[in-house]
Amino acid sequence: MRATPAAGRRLRDRVMTVLVALGAAVALLPLFLVLGYVVREGIGALDLAFFIRDPAPVGEPGGGVRNAIVGSLIINLMASLIGVTIGVGAGVFLSEYGQHPLAPLVRLVGDVLGGMPAIIMGLVAYEIVVRPMRSFSALAGAVALGLLMIPIVIRATESALALVPRELREAGMALGLPRWRVTVSVVLPAARYGIVTGALLALARVAGEAAPLLLTAFGNPYLSFDPTKPMDSLPLRVFVYAISPFREWHAQAWAASLVLVLLILSATLAARWMTRQRA
């Protein structure tokens, strides 16, 4: 009597464990397929020159993507300044001043932004930056990517702040500190890992975007540091090379993809690592 149900339970436990493990494997498979394929196709064209040279004209061998790497770094840095500042601000507002009459509106705007296709952000940045400035520019690209980051950072900030114990806020208030002081000096530092993690994930999410940059940063085969002028970025370079009819450019597209994947992967892993540190 006693042995049978126990054995049944054990069997069911076994079966479920196998099913769950199978599910995990299926979920992981695409990741490894993509990673493996990009590495296989891209590793051949990777050499030192690829990192320290700018693109060569068609027909000339060699050339690299230095301009695109530098451009990606600059555009994403500027995008982070925009996206993280506004996103953290809005997240703090929603979490700490959730009773405010404007809070529902901010939440709605955040949710709508989050569902917006990336190309639309490109169009928006085109209208508000490119058109007035009469030029494609890195700044416009940064605005587009920054807009994309905002909803992700809002959500991450809000949930990181929700994890800060109520007692911490009350202890701050009980010291006779103004609300904003408690928020800035007690609550935000306590949530810093969660917020930085969110910012890194948002960065990883937008760093691979090509579509919004087509209408804004535009791309540039030369190295440029001027944020008011067109600038290259890795996704743009991949796009340009991939749709070209030249075999050596295809190889370079793969190599640039690999670099891009590795950059994003390291941002994601850094975010993971930060989250780990919380414990």
Added chain:
Amino acid sequence: MAMLAKTTLDRRTSGVLVAEEPGRERTERRTPPPLAMEARHVSVYYGQRRALNDVSLGIPSRRVTALIGPSGCGKTTFLRVLNRMHDLTSSARVEGTVLLDGEDIYAPRVDPIAIRRRVGMVFQKPVVFPTMNIFDNVAVGLRLAGERRRVVLNEAVERALRQAALWDEVKDRLGAPATGLSGGQQQRLSIARALAVSPEVLLMDEPTSAIDPVGTQRIEDLIAELKHSVTVVIVTHNMQQAARVSDYVGFFLMGELVEFDETERLFSNPRDPRTEAYITGRFG
């Protein structure tokens, strides 16, 4: 538990027991100390629900006042009235008058932040600001209020840590993360933080309920010391603790203040049958 309470109390109050007769008019009370705070007809509502009903209570200056009662009786709600902590809960509404030095802290133009600087608070669970070291955890109140002078901060931190009986344990590692302290030490650190801004009144909300017996003992000793310099109001569900540390006790039941008296009188000779039922362990 109730038995234990009884014996502890009898030992403490045996002298008084003989001298007192139940129900007798209290005309020969010693002159009461001046009041640090006074609540007049205070009621608190959470939305539609009334959590505290018309409580009037004077808190004697430089004494320890304990608030006891079963869970949900309103004792913590009352404590949070005293430093306007209910302002932070949008659903809570406070009615009545609370005087601090004769001035109504709920008057329209009173700044709750200024009140909280004068009426400090320690919570049930120790609160350690995780990004700050031990020194900063104590100095935070002063520092964020704009105090920059290193000498002043050093002095205040040492004084507060000594008052909280923590100085000797941490003086060599003030720069260490405060999260490394034990639970009891963290609670004394929380007390030191509250004391560093030199409050007139210190509110303690079940300060030992998350602390082991040794740590509890230290905090109770510390409370006895504190009343020389600051008025203490302590909420506790532990009657022995109330008997051990307090000079005055208020017994709350279902949002009402049933009885308030000197600790010895209330425990030895309660006037209200409900108080007697509670302290003899018949409920709660």
